[in-house]
Amino acid sequence: MISCNGLVLKYCRLCFFSVLASVFSFVTYPQTKITGIVIDSKAQPLAGTSITVKGTYDGSTSDTSGRFSFTTLAKGDVFVVVSHVGYEVYEKKLILEQPEITLKIILRELISEMKAIVVSAGTFEASDKRRATVLKPIDIVTTAGAQADLFGAIGTLPGTQQIGESEGLFVRGGSGAESRVFIDGLLVKNPFNSSLPDISSRGRFSPLLFKGTIFSSGGYSAQYGQGMSSALILESVNLPTRSEIQISLTSIGAMTTFQHLGKKKKSSTGGSLYYGNLSPYYHIIKQRPDFLKAPENAYGEFFFRRMTKGSGILKGYIYTSSIVAALSNPSLNYDSYNDHYNLKNENAYVNISYQRMLGNNWKFLAGNSFNYNRDHIFKGIEGTDTIFNTLRFKQTDICYHSKLMFTKSLRGSSRFNIGFEWLFGDYRIRIVPDIRTSVRSNIYSVFAEEEAYLSKKLVLRAGIRGEFTETGKKFSAAPRLALAYKVGGISQISVAYGWFYQEPETKYLFASSHLQSAKAIHYIANFQRISDKRTFRVELFYKKYNNLVVYDSSDLTTSRSKGNGIASGLEFFWRDKKGFKGIDYWISYSLLNTRRQFLNYPISVQPSFASKHTISVVLKKFVSDISTNFGLTYAFATGRPYFNPNLPPDRFMSEHTIDYHSMSATINYLTPLLKTNSVIFLYITNVLGSKQIFGYHFSDQKNSQGIYSSAAIIPPAKRFIMLGIFMSIGVDRRQDIINN
Amino acid sequence: MRQRIIYLVLLLSLNFISKAQNMNAGKSDSARYFSAMAPNVSMADTATAAGTLTLLANNFERIAQAEKNDWLSYYYAANCYISLAALSENKDIIDDYNDRAELNLSKADSLSKNNSEIYCLYYLLCYTRLKADPMGRYQKYFALGDEYLNMGKQADPGNPRLFLCQAQIVFHTPEAFGGGKKAAKILAEEAIRKYESFVPKSNLHPNWGKNNAQLLMKKLEN
Numbered sequence: 001m002i003s004c005n006g007l008v009l010k011y012c013r014l015c016f017f018s019v020l021a022s023v024f025s026f027v028t029y030p031q032t033k034i035t036g037i038v039i040d041s042k043a044q045p046l047a048g049t050s051i052t053v054k055g056t057y058d059g060s061t062s063d064t065s066g067r068f069s070f071t072t073l074a075k076g077d078v079f080v081v082v083s084h085v086g087y088e089v090y091e092k093k094l095i096l097e098q099p100e101i102t103l104k105i106i107l108r109e110l111i112s113e114m115k116a117i118v119v120s121a122g123t124f125e126a127s128d129k130r131r132a133t134v135l136k137p138i139d140i141v142t143t144a145g146a147q148a149d150l151f152g153a154i155g156t157l158p159g160t161q162q163i164g165e166s167e168g169l170f171v172r173g174g175s176g177a178e179s180r181v182f183i184d185g186l187l188v189k190n191p192f193n194s195s196l197p198d199i200s201s202r203g204r205f206s207p208l209l210f211k212g213t214i215f216s217s218g219g220y221s222a223q224y225g226q227g228m229s230s231a232l233i234l235e236s237v238n239l240p241t242r243s244e245i246q247i248s249l250t251s252i253g254a255m256t257t258f259q260h261l262g263k264k265k266k267s268s269t270g271g272s273l274y275y276g277n278l279s280p281y282y283h284i285i286k287q288r289p290d291f292l293k294a295p296e297n298a299y300g301e302f303f304f305r306r307m308t309k310g311s312g313i314l315k316g317y318i319y320t321s322s323i324v325a326a327l328s329n330p331s332l333n334y335d336s337y338n339d340h341y342n343l344k345n346e347n348a349y350v351n352i353s354y355q356r357m358l359g360n361n362w363k364f365l366a367g368n369s370f371n372y373n374r375d376h377i378f379k380g381i382e383g384t385d386t387i388f389n390t391l392r393f394k395q396t397d398i399c400y401h402s403k404l405m406f407t408k409s410l411r412g413s414s415r416f417n418i419g420f421e422w423l424f425g426d427y428r429i430r431i432v433p434d435i436r437t438s439v440r441s442n443i444y445s446v447f448a449e450e451e452a453y454l455s456k457k458l459v460l461r462a463g464i465r466g467e468f469t470e471t472g473k474k475f476s477a478a479p480r481l482a483l484a485y486k487v488g489g490i491s492q493i494s495v496a497y498g499w500f501y502q503e504p505e506t507k508y509l510f511a512s513s514h515l516q517s518a519k520a521i522h523y524i525a526n527f528q529r530i531s532d533k534r535t536f537r538v539e540l541f542y543k544k545y546n547n548l549v550v551y552d553s554s555d556l557t558t559s560r561s562k563g564n565g566i567a568s569g570l571e572f573f574w575r576d577k578k579g580f581k582g583i584d585y586w587i588s589y590s591l592l593n594t595r596r597q598f599l600n601y602p603i604s605v606q607p608s609f610a611s612k613h614t615i616s617v618v619l620k621k622f623v624s625d626i627s628t629n630f631g632l633t634y635a636f637a638t639g640r641p642y643f644n645p646n647l648p649p650d651r652f653m654s655e656h657t658i659d660y661h662s663m664s665a666t667i668n669y670l671t672p673l674l675k676t677n678s679v680i681f682l683y684i685t686n687v688l689g690s691k692q693i694f695g696y697h698f699s700d701q702k703n704s705q706g707i708y709s710s711a712a713i714i715p716p717a718k719r720f721i722m723l724g725i726f727m728s729i730g731v732d733r734r735q736d737i738i739n740n
Numbered sequence: 741m742r743q744r745i746i747y748l749v750l751l752l753s754l755n756f757i758s759k760a761q762n763m764n765a766g767k768s769d770s771a772r773y774f775s776a777m778a779p780n781v782s783m784a785d786t787a788t789a790a791g792t793l794t795l796l797a798n799n800f801e802r803i804a805q806a807e808k809n810d811w812l813s814y815y816y817a818a819n820c821y822i823s824l825a826a827l828s829e830n831k832d833i834i835d836d837y838n839d840r841a842e843l844n845l846s847k848a849d850s851l852s853k854n855n856s857e858i859y860c861l862y863y864l865l866c867y868t869r870l871k872a873d874p875m876g877r878y879q880k881y882f883a884l885g886d887e888y889l890n891m892g893k894q895a896d897p898g899n900p901r902l903f904l905c906q907a908q909i910v911f912h913t914p915e916a917f918g919g920g921k922k923a924a925k926i927l928a929e930e931a932i933r934k935y936e937s938f939v940p941k942s943n944l945h946p947n948w949g950k951n952n953a954q955l956l957m958k959k960l961e962n
Contacts, residue, residue, distance in 0.1 A: 050798035086836040136876040
């Protein structure tokens, strides 16, 4: 029995052990131990990294030495996901069949758009997209002297000229026509209101429409063409944060804006209406010219935005405006007569763009802009009850821009762009009664560009743009190159180089069919140091112009592409938010050496729109006790050359106007008036009443003393004053002002 | 005796095997989910060290990616990242945390619509966003924060965390802009009142902040 028992026992034990053995092997077999280490690209251990077997609860977090260890019951093919905040996610396929796997994982640092190094040569960016920018969108709105005019604020940056007698961005020796404005990548042909002679006009668009502004004073991306000197690149707001109504009443006009944000925050629609009339203001504050009709203008805007599938967005913007004005100035050519000028303008701008993801990291963007501008102009010499030498004409400018672009996101923040553009222009003049003439232009472009993050510290942007210009019957290729390299935590150096072509202005295309696109070559080197509170920039540039339009005296039919020029200079920018408590200020300085032979210049000289030295100082302070924001902007420019026909030809453009000084002030008082969030504001330009002369006009004929008589070009009044209130219902716009 | 031990081992092993098989088979096993979440949720309530918060964030994200349809794990992961952003002084890293918090919050939001607790974290996120770039973001996130706060209060007027968070933010806002101790105290009192009557839907649902409300109240009373 015992033996039998012993036998049974033995048998049982055997059974047991075999069962147990199989059980243990069964237990240990599906369980895999995964151990390893996570390091960064500099071989430093990464603590706090999450390691997970995809789709399971199995995983671990690396310790301070970067090591981890865990077991998983998953079998076969699995994915291990390794993630660490601020690093690219790493995924690895594993086949779990052995009991232990050891991994060595190297994570790459994520280069997010927010902190990626960007090309700074020739570029000033005001955007929320990146943390380290020189300006914020809000700076554009709150800069004194800018009167909430986009271009006024841009005018405080280095590279821009202080031009009071006409609108436009005059950048680094380039004329106003050489600067181009783009909204969401699409051209705005007439970004400024039509102006009266010798009076600059404001920009058409409110800065509140845009979330990002890039002002490029040269060397910009291959995506943009037909601007020889400068590009102002505006990015419109996607969706507003909430529905709101804004009302503004000023001493010169009234505006109301409404915008509605869809319930699901996927769409918004809105619009605004403006009516302005300077007549009451001109009655109180006397103007030098006799305004027979003080400028009266109205505009309407409509916009919609809709988020669509594939993180797409469809944006539409429609703008239409009209202005009427008439003035007369004492005539230089006819004693006791006046030069009469009457303007009526109609303008429309439509911008529709759509973008979406296509998969495989491709993004697609299509856009169209349509520009329509018509000026009705009547000119004449006016006596007490006669008017002669009259000229009545109507000029219509239509421009259509179509753009198609594909962007591939590559590793890090690198990307590759390829795109096509078609720019169509139709310009016609009708001189009443029956002279009609017109000119058409077609420009077809293609561009490709890569922005490559070669390392966290180095970005290279290389692109090429090909343009076929129908009027010149010529294909030209424009290379663009830029790079930026971080030399310290907050410092970087950046260089840019590029060729830029621009078709001559339509008024010359009319007159001559032998014109080529003008060409500029830019070389730019920049050093920039940005911390949260302080920014320092210094930039050197050299530009060469070729094929500028020249003609003999005032005969446009002799126009030919034979002009040329150069520009070089040095610019500084300093912004400081901590040196003086509670004060935010910036200083821009531009040194410009430029000469060009163009238009009817007989020799190469400094053009009339170029000052050698320009300085801007912008100062802002918020006094919280009285909820008031104070701003001061001071602008200085050395005198600009002008043509004096009384001098011998070899002294062409040898005389200079007096230096330009302008101090403007702004006061914004924030108040919860009538339960809305309101801002009461006051703007005054030229507070000190400095004498400003922008140039001189000369008579066509010599007078009885044998000289050409002259008249200085000066502003219509010493100062411009605007008092107003801005009310916002639904959103706290006061924060815009407090912000500084 | 030995036999019994062996039996026991065998039994336990078998039990373990079946459990392990279950673990692999039934993904949304509620007991398994509960046992994974519970220790992390209770730790999250008191965690203040960056290391612990990171560990918890990782754990919650791991549960979230396995479950896919559970807003709570995304919610808690977001909460950890917001705390990490609030703790951090490096502005680049603050935004990395913010981005991660937002990613988790948007997933939570898509799984549980119009949820007061999720709005509460969105509200906090506005302020950690602000922290990375006060000058540039003031305008946007002030308005947006207010909106989330209102949406949160509308979705659940009884949520004490909204009042606690608001009290803390108001406490750190200058009086000129409607902040200060006085205004904060009213909100803190309201928060404490709401905590008294607040009952979470389950042991895993958000129930944090009661101690903080009392700590804040002490600060405000002095």
